[in-house]
Amino acid sequence: MKSILIISFLCISANVFSQNLTDSTCRRYFEMTAQLIKGDTISKTDFYNFLQDKNIQIYLKDQGLGDDYGERYRRSMQVVYMPKNASILATRLKTPEQYWLTYIINEYKIHETEMKAYLNKISSNPNAYYDTCYQYAFSALAKSSRRKLPNATFSIIPIHNDAHASGNTVIYTLLCAYANDANHYGALGGHELHHMLRPQADFVPQPKDEVLVNVLNRVLNEGSADMIDKKYSTDTAKLLTPYQRYFQVFFDDAKIVLPRMDSLISASAKREQKFKVRDFFKGSDFSNGHVPGTYMSHYIENNGLKPKLLKHLDDPFYYFLVYNEAAKKDKSKPFVFSKQSIAYLTSLRKRYLKSK
Numbered sequence: 322m323k324s325i326l327i328i329s330f331l332c333i334s335a336n337v338f339s340q341n342l343t344d345s346t347c348r349r350y351f352e353m354t355a356q357l358i359k360g361d362t363i364s365k366t367d368f369y370n371f372l373q374d375k376n377i378q379i380y381l382k383d384q385g386l387g388d389d390y391g392e393r394y395r396r397s398m399q400v401v402y403m404p405k406n407a408s409i410l411a412t413r414l415k416t417p418e419q420y421w422l423t424y425i426i427n428e429y430k431i432h433e434t435e436m437k438a439y440l441n442k443i444s445s446n447p448n449a450y451y452d453t454c455y456q457y458a459f460s461a462l463a464k465s466s467r468r469k470l471p472n473a474t475f476s477i478i479p480i481h482n483d484a485h486a487s488g489n490t491v492i493y494t495l496l497c498a499y500a501n502d503a504n505h506y507g508a509l510g511g512h513e514l515h516h517m518l519r520p521q522a523d524f525v526p527q528p529k530d531e532v533l534v535n536v537l538n539r540v541l542n543e544g545s546a547d548m549i550d551k552k553y554s555t556d557t558a559k560l561l562t563p564y565q566r567y568f569q570v571f572f573d574d575a576k577i578v579l580p581r582m583d584s585l586i587s588a589s590a591k592r593e594q595k596f597k598v599r600d601f602f603k604g605s606d607f608s609n610g611h612v613p614g615t616y617m618s619h620y621i622e623n624n625g626l627k628p629k630l631l632k633h634l635d636d637p638f639y640y641f642l643v644y645n646e647a648a649k650k651d652k653s654k655p656f657v658f659s660k661q662s663i664a665y666l667t668s669l670r671k672r673y674l675k676s677k
């Protein structure tokens with residue numbers, strides 16, 4: 322009886338912490354590519370049905386992509402995989418920026434064998450994979466936030482090139498997961514898990530402060546998670562595609578974005594005019610928190626202030642204050658926010674986070 326109890330307890334524990342891994346759409350994708358390589362087309366209906374997968378739909382909506390995108394994707398796949406289109410493909414690959422879908426899909430094509438081996442590896446022991454990802458996530462979290470999510474789901478989808486986390490679900494595109502894991506196994510998963518584990522402050526900004534607080538939160542959200550993986554996405558990371566080597570791009574763009582952001586924070590204090598979220602990120606093609614965040618986290622970490630930051634990961638104001646402390650210490654003289662901006666952020670912090 323005792324042994325039965327122990328066994329059932331173990332089963333329950335294993336079950337509570339088991340994570341789901343879904344990669345069925347990748348298997349379906351490779352059936353379609355085999356069909357194309359043989360010279361057959363994919364019908365609009367078949368491809369539409371393929372895109373109706375729940376996780377693909379979540380991902381497409383998050384990226385703001387509709388049905389017309391699906392149709393462009395299907396046509397581009399036919400160019401990439403069908404032998405009769407080889408010369409069109411060769412021409413398009415000369416200008417990837419102009420034929421972006423063709424370029425991405427071709428990356429799927431040239432790495433298909435390795436991608437299948439990669440999927441077999443992680444699906445044969447998903448828990449070992451998650452453990453590695455959790456260790457990366459924990460490296461940028463305070464001890465009190467280091468826990469495993471009971472119902473987390475990881476889904477790998479075979480279109481596009483990005484990753485997304487919402488609720489309890491991480492959605493990786495296969496190209497992103499495969500290349501990032503080849504480059505630094507588990508780091509990208511750690512970044513996405515960080516979004517799900519980072520503590521969130523519980524306050525509602527007044528309407529006049531909504532935009533600025535939203536901007537600060539975006540920068541904290543990506544900046545804190547970028548401490549995990551962006552240091553591996555440098556120009557020397559040859560296992561990533563050139564377009565996945567984000568570190569330097571984000572870093573260089575931040576030198577343009579941060580001074581602008583500083584002047585908008587100061588102007589917000591004076592209420593000179595109303596700004597939109599996107600105004601704060603102008604100067605870069607990337608309108609999310611990565612650009613300031615990668616730069617700011619780099620200096621926070623390099624100047625030994627990461628342990629301080631980890632104690633306040635729910636505080637979007639503190640992220641800017643601790644960055645400024647780091648920037649002032651740093652001999653290479655990175656950008657320093659103005660006194661006016663820092664005073665305003667400090668006053669907002671007092672208003673909304675009274676215990677601080």
Ligand SMILES: [Zn+2]
Nearest residue numbers: 512516543546
């Ligand atoms: Zn992220």
